[in-house]
Amino acid sequence: MADVVDDIKSRLGIEEVVSQYVQLKKFGRNLKGLCPFHGEKTPSFVVSPEKQICHCFGCNKGGDIFAFIQEVEGVSFVESMHILADRCGIKIDEDKLEKKAAKSEKDIYFKAHDLACDFFEQQLYTTSDGKKVLDYLYRRGLKDETIKEFRLGFAPDKYDELYPVLLNKGISKEVLLKSGFVSSKNIGTDNVYDKYRARLMFPILDAVGRVCGFGGRALKHDQAPKYLNSPENPVYNKSRVLYGLHHSKKYIKEQNQIVLVEGYFDVILPYQAGIKNLVASSGTALSNEQVRIIKRLTTNVVTSFDTDSAGIEATKRAYVLFQNEDIQVKTVTGIDKKDPADFVLEHGDKFKELVDKAGDFLSFMISKVIGDNDITSLTGRRKVVKELLPYYHGMSPTTRDFCVKELSQRLGMNEQHLYEEIESYKLPSGHPMRQAAEMSEVKAVANKLTTEELVVALILENPTLFENAKKTIDLGIVTEWTKNVYNDLLEQYNSARENFKNWNFEIGFLSQDKEKIDVLRLYAEELYNGFSHEALSAEVEKLIDRYKKDRKTKVLSELQISIAEAEKADNRDQLKTLLLEQQRLLKS
Numbered sequence: 001m002a003d004v005v006d007d008i009k010s011r012l013g014i015e016e017v018v019s020q021y022v023q024l025k026k027f028g029r030n031l032k033g034l035c036p037f038h039g040e041k042t043p044s045f046v047v048s049p050e051k052q053i054c055h056c057f058g059c060n061k062g063g064d065i066f067a068f069i070q071e072v073e074g075v076s077f078v079e080s081m082h083i084l085a086d087r088c089g090i091k092i093d094e095d096k097l098e099k100k101a102a103k104s105e106k107d108i109y110f111k112a113h114d115l116a117c118d119f120f121e122q123q124l125y126t127t128s129d130g131k132k133v134l135d136y137l138y139r140r141g142l143k144d145e146t147i148k149e150f151r152l153g154f155a156p157d158k159y160d161e162l163y164p165v166l167l168n169k170g171i172s173k174e175v176l177l178k179s180g181f182v183s184s185k186n187i188g189t190d191n192v193y194d195k196y197r198a199r200l201m202f203p204i205l206d207a208v209g210r211v212c213g214f215g216g217r218a219l220k221h222d223q224a225p226k227y228l229n230s231p232e233n234p235v236y237n238k239s240r241v242l243y244g245l246h247h248s249k250k251y252i253k254e255q256n257q258i259v260l261v262e263g264y265f266d267v268i269l270p271y272q273a274g275i276k277n278l279v280a281s282s283g284t285a286l287s288n289e290q291v292r293i294i295k296r297l298t299t300n301v302v303t304s305f306d307t308d309s310a311g312i313e314a315t316k317r318a319y320v321l322f323q324n325e326d327i328q329v330k331t332v333t334g335i336d337k338k339d340p341a342d343f344v345l346e347h348g349d350k351f352k353e354l355v356d357k358a359g360d361f362l363s364f365m366i367s368k369v370i371g372d373n374d375i376t377s378l379t380g381r382r383k384v385v386k387e388l389l390p391y392y393h394g395m396s397p398t399t400r401d402f403c404v405k406e407l408s409q410r411l412g413m414n415e416q417h418l419y420e421e422i423e424s425y426k427l428p429s430g431h432p433m434r435q436a437a438e439m440s441e442v443k444a445v446a447n448k449l450t451t452e453e454l455v456v457a458l459i460l461e462n463p464t465l466f467e468n469a470k471k472t473i474d475l476g477i478v479t480e481w482t483k484n485v486y487n488d489l490l491e492q493y494n495s496a497r498e499n500f501k502n503w504n505f506e507i508g509f510l511s512q513d514k515e516k517i518d519v520l521r522l523y524a525e526e527l528y529n530g531f532s533h534e535a536l537s538a539e540v541e542k543l544i545d546r547y548k549k550d551r552k553t554k555v556l557s558e559l560q561i562s563i564a565e566a567e568k569a570d571n572r573d574q575l576k577t578l579l580l581e582q583q584r585l586l587k588s
C-alpha cells in the first residue's frame with residue numbers, strides 16, 4: 001500500500017490536486033486561496049509545493065493530497081486513494097489493497113447506482129417504450145451524444161424489472177430500499193416492487209463522476225410526483241450535490257463564472273449549445289453547502305431560474321446565500337420563455353448573450369417589483385419600497401449608495417428619504433435576509449503557535465539556526481515534544497560534525513510526527529517570508545528570551561499564590577522556602 005501511496009504522490013503535485021477545488025494564487029514559494037473547509041473572505045489556505053502539503057491557518061485543516069481529498073470529498077483514506085489513482089491513471093491492485101477489509105458501505109451504494117444507471121440506459125435504447133422516450137428527447141432538441149454523455153435512461157412502466165436485476169448482481173434489499181429504487185409492499189415485509197416506473201431517468205453524478213442519485217421525471221400526464229428524486233442515502237446528500245457539476249467543473253474554472261439554473265434540461269440543453277459552465281441545485285432549494293462548493297470554483301455567479309414566481313423566490317434565496325459569502329450575483333433577464341431550456345430550444349446559443357448581459361440582482365429586483373406595481377400612485381410606490389428594503393440591509397455602503405440612487409431615480413423619490421427608511425427598517429423575523437444576517441461567518445479558529453512552537457518551527461524550517469539556538473534553549477522548561485525534536489536535531493548535528501560535513505538535517509529522519517513538523521515549518525515560512533539569516537537568528541534569540549521571561553512570570557505568579565496561602569496558614573517554614581525561591585528567581 002505504501003508503494004501505491006508513493007507512486008501517486010510522485011505523479012500528482014499538491015497544487016495540481018488542490019487547484020481542482022480552490023482557485024490558487026502564487027505568493028512567494030507558496031500558493032494561497034480561500035479555504036474550502038470554512039467560510040472566509042481573505043485567503044488563509046496555503047499550499048506548499050515544496051513540502052507537498054496544504055494547510056489552513058484559519059481552521060487548521062489540511063495535510064497531504066490524500067488528507068485533502070478525504071476532507072474535501074468527505075471520503076475514507078482508501079476512497080481518496082482510488083480517486084487520486086484514477087486521476088493519474090494508476091491501476092490499484094484491489095486484491096493487494098483491500099483483501100482483508102470489506103468494501104465500504106459507500107462502495108456498495110455506488111455500485112448499486114451504477115448498475116441501475118446501466119439498466120435505465122439499456123431500457124432507453126433497447127425497448128419499444130424506451131424508443132418512444134428517445135423520440136421525445138429528440139423532439140426536446142437533445143442529440144444522441146448528449147443523451148449518452150449525461151447517461152439519460154428510461155424506467156419502464158413495470159413493477160418487477162429493475163430490482164431482480166440488481167438482486168442478481170448481489171445488491172441487498174436493504175440497499176435497494178435505502179437508495180429509493182424499491183418500496184416494500186407491506187410495511188415490514190421484504191416484498192418489494194420498483195419505485196421508478198414510466199419515468200425519464202436523470203442520473204445525478206457526484207463531482208468525481210460517480211452516479212449517486214436519480215431524478216425521475218414523470219412521462220404520463222396523471223403521474224405524481226412530476227419528479228421523483230432519490231432519498232438521502234450514504235452516497236446521496238442532496239444539499240451537497242450540484243447537478244451537472246462533474247461535466248461543467250472544468251468550464252466553470254476556465255471561464256471563472258458559473259450559471260446557476262433550476263432543472264435538468266436547463267443544464268443539458270445549454271450545455272449542448274456550447275454554454276457549458278452551468279449547474280442546477282436539482283430537486284432542492286439552493287443550500288449553504290452548495291454555495292460553498294461553488295465558491296471554491298468561482299465567485300462570479302449568474303442565476304437563471306424559471307421566470308415564474310417560484311423561480312423569483314429561488315433567485316431571492318440564491319441572492320441571500322451568496323451575499324452572505326460576499327459573492328456578487330447577477331441575474332439573467334430577457335428570457336421570454338419559462339426557462340433556459342425552452343429558450344435555448346428556440347434561440348440556441350443566444351442564451352450566452354443573455355448570460356453576458358446579466359445585470360446585478362438588485363437592479364433585476366427593482367425592475368421586477370416596479371413592473372408588478374403601479375408606481376404612479378403613492379400606495380404603489382410604498383409597496384415597492386417595502387418589498388425592496390430588506391435587500392438594502394447588509395449591503396456594503398458603496399453598493400447601497402448605488403442602489404439607493406437607482407431606486408430613487410426610478411421612483412422619483414428623494415434619496416435622503418430612502419436612506420431614512422433603510423435606517424429605521426427592521427427585518428421581519430421570517431425574512432430570508434434575516435437568516436443571512438444571523439448566519440455569521442464560521443469563526444476561524446486562529447490557532448496561533450506558542451512561543452516555544454514558533455522557535456521549533458523556525459529552526460526546523462532553517463536548520464542552520466540550530467547551531468546558535470542550542471546554546472540558549474533551556475531544556476528544563478520545554479515540553480517533551482520539543483525535547484524530542486531537539487535531541488533528534490542534536491544527534492544529526494553531531495554526526496554531521498564528526499563526518500566533517502556541512503550541517504543540514506534530514507527531515508525524514510526526525511522521529512517525531514512528520515505532519516506536525518511540516519505544518520510548523522509552513523507557519524515559519526509564511527510568517528518569516530523574506531527574512532535574512534541574521535534577522536531570523538536574532539528572532540530566535542528574541543523568542544527564546546521571551547519564552548524564558550514568560551515562563552519566569554508564570555512561575556513567579558504561581559509562587560505568589562503559594563506564598564499567600566502559606567501566610568494564611570501561618571506555615572513559616574514553607575513561607576521561608578518560598579520567599580527564598582522567589583528572590584532567587586527575581587535575581588536570575
Ligand SMILES: [Zn+2]
Nearest residue numbers: 035038056059
Ligand atoms: Zn479553513
